Amino acid sequence: MVEHRQEFQRELEAIEAKVIELFAMVAEDLSGATRALLTGNNEMLRVLNEREQVIDALYPEIEELVNREILLQAPVASDLRFLLSVLRIVPELERSHDLVVQIASRANHILGDDLSPRSRGLVERMGTLTSEMWRQAVDSWYQRDRSAAVRLKERDDEMDELHASLIAELASGRMALPVTMEMTLVARFYERLAAHAVNIARRVAYLAGPPKEQPAE
Amino acid sequence: MAVVAEQQQLDLREPKGWRRTSNRIVTWLMVLAFVVVVVPLGFVLVTTVVKGASIISWQFLTSSIPPNVAPADIGGMGPAIVGTIEITALATIMAVPLGILGAIYLNEYGGKNWLAALIGFFSDVMTGVPSIIMGLFIFTIWVLHFGFSGFAGALALGCLMLPIVIRSTYEMLRLVPNALREGSYALGATKARVTMTVVLPAALGGIVSGAMLAVARAVGETAPLLFTILIVTTVNKNPFSGANTSLPSQIFVNANSPFVGAQARGWGAALTLIVIAFVLMVVARFITARFSRFSR
């Protein structure tokens, strides 16, 4: 049977492509930012600011496309869920990239060797965990995997533990005050990034729809 | 600055050639056919009026029928008029309700069953039976036992009218949209109710004009009356016994006569008959309009 509304389908796929692009930028820049922080690399920040411009142009474009489809095509079911999910996820992605830029900008203010070995280790682990969580969030969106939300919640608990440990380490006063203040902020940024990843996975559960039961043969 | 382009004048007329010509030919053929039909009709009307108008008077319409030798200004066609009205009225009373009920059965109840097919078939056959055969038929089964009478004539005319009424009523009922029936059924009406309260009223205009057509036909018939009323010249107020007469019958008799007076009276009768038919048509139109006032 012929499928109808092929033009509409193409427009939906175009929106999907842009959302994936946005996801990719956030995920890539996140690992870059962590590295920049740990190695004291200021170069990264410039790259990230350029990316920020791109994103600032991209996300209103996506929102506009979604508005248009909702207005003109009276979407229902999976089409509606998709468009509404995009509308909710795009701001999260935009804010997440802001956080990534913030993390990288801290590289300006601290030198890599200002950090105590323990806090450095914790930051590395937090960075890795966040990147992993983001990778999982992107995958869950791409595959419409409703079960990712549960898994990401567990990783988020891990993140909370790391965050608590880092705060404890910072509170111990082993590092200079300015560094401690910066790192507190950084800890917060990572924790927020993880939370956004969890949120996104929750939206994916809505997008994917209810579990389909197999009819008995 | 508008640039005026040389535009081809758009010609939307039928292009010259065979199609235009053939269109013209056929149009003229149709006009010709119409004229061919109307002209004789006009002739008949004009002749009748011219020949019969002079003799029409109140005396003519009410006096009894004189012997044929009598001159034109004596007597009239009174008995014939009375006879026509009596016999046709009787025939109508018998044929029209029967015909309507038959058509209702055919359309609403019979469907495709054998009885409906049978009735339909015989009704169609009856339309083609020559009217004189009807007369002979009634002669055989009625007149031989009960004698000549207006009633016998009415029976013969009724047999003529019946298939016309059945056919026209059937067509009118068929034209009633099924949506109306469904609407009535959906309100909890029985089939009889649906037919009586929705279908018949909706078709009534057409049914009445169909019945009028049948009456107009019957009014002018002579042949079936030949063997049934035994044309006489006296008024017979009792249609059930004794011979009777009618306008067409008198026209027949008078036209055969060599006497000028009789012939003149014949023309008068013909004009009277045409006027009666005309009046019936007008009444039919009026009734149809009245009953269809909700169909607009």
Add this chain to the structure above:
Amino acid sequence: MEQSEQDVATSTQLPKSQVQATTSADAFDTGTHIFDVDKVSCYYSSFRAVTDVSLKIHENEITAFIGPYGCGKTTVLRTLNRMNDLIPGAHVEGDIRYRGASLYTKDVSPIAVRRRIGMVFQKPNPFPKSIYDNVAYGPRINGERNKAKLNEIVERSLRGAALWDEVKDRLKASGLGLSGGQAQRLCIARTLAVEPDVVLMDEPCSALDPIATGAIEDLMKEIKSRYTIVIVTHNMQQATRVSDRTAFYSVLRNEESDTRTGVLVEYGRTEQIFQDPQDPRTQAYVTGRMG
């Protein structure tokens, strides 16, 4: 999620997975069931138009039947008030219970059924009578003769159909002289005049413009507290606007025997059908990808 059980007749050779309808659990809870359609198949002579439909219609709700052409939704609708009896050769297998009583046993009078379960049709079909006589028709055939009572019924029904103000000065005018939207409201008034329990509507707005459609939809929502409404519609936005529950029917093709028949695919609350359809066929239909 509950699955309705189906016994597929061996003669149909329909794969069981396709004949089973998906029904959400809450389709069976709360509220009285006005209709209990139980494994109903509809035949026109030997042609099986609809196969094995089972669902329950709830009181004081608007239930929408949607689906592509030939899926049997109108056929099922018409079985609810035995209007299919009018079609020669039409018969029904299975049972339909109305308030617990079977509609298809031998001693049931279709006339009595239709007095309680009225129907409004796709193309407005006012009788060629006056507006007053149109509305008074039903009560009159039920034996009502009292002039005052009839006047009251006519006014009440026309008010109920939101038509009174427009026609109160011309009740003697022909019912055929009304615009499409007014004519349809007249037909609704006519149906309401016999005070039915259920009003069935077969695509009531498909011949009407959007304004008239809006008026009728408002009417439906207003009267649903007093009646139960089942509506067949091609317009999915209409289904989402007015209905509480939606049943999606589709056409099942059997390639070997080259037969087609209608089946109930999914039935549930309207928000669920249009937001999270369970069956891929429902998803394909409501998103307009496939019929």
